[in-house]
Amino acid sequence: MEINDLTPAEHRVWRAFATGTEVDLRGPDPDSGPEQRLRAPVLRALLLNGPREPGEIAALRLVGARVTGVLDLRNATVDSVVRLLRCRFDSVPRLSGAQLNYLNLSGSELPGLAAARTRIDGSVRLTDCRISGPVHLAGAQIAGALFVDRADIAADDPAQPALQLNQISIDDDLCARGLRTRGLIRLDGASVAGSIDLEEAELHNPGGHVLDGESLDVGANLLGRRMRAHGRIDLRGARIPGRIDLLYATLSAPGDTALRASSCAIGEMLLRGGPPVQGRLNLRRAVIDQLHLEPEMLPTQVRLLALTYTFLTPHEPAERRLPMLERDDGAFDPHAYEQLTAAYRNTGDDRAARLVQLAKLRRHRRTLPWYGRLWGRLQDAAVGYGFRPLRAAVWLLSLLAAGSVAFALEHPRALKAAEAPEFDPVFYTLDLLLPVISFGQESAFAPSGWHRSLSYVLILTGWILATTVVAGVTRTVSRQ
Structure with a gap:
């Protein structure tokens, strides 16, 4: 240019x-x-x-x-x-x-x-x-x-x-x-x-x-x-x-x-x-x-x-953190709960970590068939899946008190009167509740009428409580 x-x-x-x-x-x-x-x-x-x-x-x-x-x-x-x-x-x-x-x-x-x-x-x-x-x-x-x-x-x-x-x-x-x-x-x-x-x-x-x-x-x-x-x-x-x-x-x-x-x-x-x-x-x-x-x-x-x-x-x-995990519109993801648990443990908040683990098990329960959900609810109510073991003690003490009063008011019949020990309503109830311990009372006396039904309830409840406690302790030990 x-x-x-x-x-x-x-x-x-x-x-x-x-x-x-x-x-x-x-x-x-x-x-x-x-x-x-x-x-x-x-x-x-x-x-x-x-x-x-x-x-x-x-x-x-x-x-x-x-x-x-x-x-x-x-x-x-x-x-x-x-x-x-x-x-x-x-x-x-x-x-x-x-x-x-x-x-x-x-x-x-x-x-x-x-x-x-x-x-x-x-x-x-x-x-x-x-x-x-x-x-x-x-x-x-x-x-x-x-x-x-x-x-x-x-x-x-x-x-x-x-x-x-x-x-x-x-x-x-x-x-x-x-x-x-x-x-x-x-x-x-x-x-x-x-x-x-x-x-x-x-x-x-x-x-x-x-x-x-x-x-x-x-x-x-x-x-x-x-x-x-x-x-x-x-x-x-x-x-x-x-x-x-x-x-x-x-x-x-x-x-x-x-x-x-x-x-x-x-x-x-x-x-x-x-x-x-x-x-x-x-x-x-x-x-x-x-x-x-x-x-x-x-x-x-x-x-x-x-x-x-x-x-x-x-x-x-x-x-305040758990609703975040509930808002994921995908399938149940246990990894998200484990991450939140680890974050709380890194800060030393063990109580919050246990709550997250409990929430994870409750969320997982929704994915199970009806019998799995029923068993899960029993574990939750009994011991909070092992995260609330004091619940088992409360249940045992309540059932022990109810059984002791019931059997104290009306003693069950001795199977062999000459050989039977002196009846003790407290230890008799404990014999029914604790499946792995024997005080010699259950085998010596046979309840009748509605007391028999009560004894069956105590035996069944004892087994459920024992199983849930063992499951909870096992889960706790495996986490540690």
């Missing part, structure tokens, strides 16, 4: 490029005259074949320009800094396959951005941008960080992602504080060496996904404090060795899964302080070292099959 073909504004930019001088074209109205307008082909020619001066670093530094036409840098190599602040683009910049040194479009307005498979040796800044179409950075390689703080991005087609970052590789952080999107953010297969910061972000796509991070690989943390997500978040298979911070977050996907973190490997997960999750919470097969889970945030449906965690905070009574 000949320099004689340039407008005054373009000529000014052309001369400033060689020394990297910033050109501010802001005026009262960017549409009022040609002094703010720059043709995209001029910028392309400048970036590819612009003037250079010895000892100076060439750079395109613009503020407040209106870029007309298509800025087409597909598969180009640009070794100078590109810094276009608070600019306005009439067409979508095409950067797919390009190799850039640094890209800063902060505060600009764009109808979209096509930069798939782009390689950037520095950072990319889209801070405070207003983008009315999709941002396509799939497969890009960014040696620095990606900044989309406070950006407003909307997909013009509901079927297209608003922010397409699948298979992207970022060697630093993905900074998206205060980001506002209307549509899907695709992060599946992405690799971020640092952290992903979505604090105070507003993600809006009711009835669909707001974030698809399947197999996402994060080097540090995923931060979503005070985030508001109206749509489904899918992190299936993600690896986040740091923490997922969802303190004070709002997760809403009525009738769908609000958060899916199944098969994930997570160092620490915080879900506290916000309103109850609207939609399902799916943590199946996830491995989490420390889980900060507030009961008040749990939705009506929670899927915890094969979830593994080491610590569960804040410390809550077992009565």
